[in-house]
Amino acid sequence: MSEELSRWYRGRMVFGPFPPFEAEEAEILEREIGASLPAAYRRFLEAAGGSHLEYAIDIPAGEPDSETLGFNELYRLGRGEDGDYGYGTLLGEYRGGSSGWLAAEVPLDGLLPIARNGGGDTLFLDLSPAAHGHVHAFVHGLPGWAGPRGQGLLTKIADSFDAYLDNLLIDPDMAELTWGDVAGDDPAAPWRRTVEAWLDTGLPGWRDEPWANDRPRLPG
Structure with missing residues (x-):
């Protein structure tokens, strides 16, 4: 596996x-x-x-x-x-x-x-x-x-x-939920980087959404 x-x-x-x-x-x-x-x-x-x-x-x-x-x-x-x-x-x-x-x-x-x-x-x-x-x-x-x-x-x-x-498309509600699970993680964490790549490709402009910017971020 x-x-x-x-x-x-x-x-x-x-x-x-x-x-x-x-x-x-x-x-x-x-x-x-x-x-x-x-x-x-x-x-x-x-x-x-x-x-x-x-x-x-x-x-x-x-x-x-x-x-x-x-x-x-x-x-x-x-x-x-x-x-x-x-x-x-x-x-x-x-x-x-x-x-x-x-x-x-x-x-x-x-x-x-x-x-x-x-x-x-x-x-x-x-x-x-x-x-x-x-x-x-x-x-x-x-x-x-x-x-x-x-x-x-x-x-x-x-x-x-x-x-x-x-x-296929990324549903915005699913995008918000998924990002909410990783937004507080270390920016270098593999899963967070995977989610970012998924969103960058399938939902351009997601970084400008309120839900992508209203959570505290760890220092990068």
Whole structure:
């Protein structure tokens, strides 16, 4: 397991830890799902298949009433740290989806779950021949007092995993929370410098925001 804090891929910062890519595990997964992994997603796994991708995307894409949501918890190729295909692994999530709550909400035939967020919203790759590699998102419905989306929604958000990455953005609320966790650290601390690089690239002008300037800084 690599101890790198982050890696860059297509201009997006992927956070570790980074399990090694094992071609044998990709073959095991492909045999069970009965389809090949989309090329763009496999390239991502080979180069930067880390644990978190702290970005968001508009859902439904291009709609005036879209919401900005992220799917930051990436599922892992191969076995988990406990040595099993369990929670948080691609194969474990694929196996569990057919018998879990998700099956009651989403027609899972031909879909491979690849990421989730803390609210249980899930990101999928389409493995069907006609739409191989398309990226879909399932988001839960909200109670009436919380917003206009009363029912769960499954929607396509990108034609490929590369296109999905290219459309990601840093949500300003997440930026504020993340910076608040490191603002008081030593300016030379590796994690703080990592967060600064993430913000500098994905949210230009963030240093001028009030939340970036209202916390005491350690001398640099």
